[in-house]
Amino acid sequence: MFDTWVPARSSDSPKFPVFALLMAPLYASFMSSVSSSSSSSCEGQLESTVVDWLDQHCSLPTVRQSAVATLSVLSKSPSMAANPDKLPQELLSKPISSWLADAQPPSHSPCTLR
Secondary structure, eight states: OHHHHHHHHHHHOOOHHHHHHHHHHHHHHHHHOOOOOOOOOGGGHHHHHHHHHHHHHHHHHHHHHHHHHHHHHHHHEEEEEEHHHHHHHHHHHSSSSHGGGGOOOOOSEEEEEE
């Protein structure tokens, strides 16, 4: 779903593929963590799984590590150095999820707040 939505939305803004690349790990974790049963009796379950997901995946250190890993993948793109204007087209040349196959968050946060 995400991989088909991104190219359609990217026609509005050439910056959108880069944004989508940064958001893909959050989308994947949301889809795997949050229960979305259509039953009205499951409202409490939906709320609790969303709150759990927010606690686990949306803290500043977690999002920072994910962004650093994603940007390191992006920085290795051939277009990034040679012709940055072609980066959006390069990102759309294959599914966004495949760009993140090699993205591994660093074992420690490179930016620590003191």
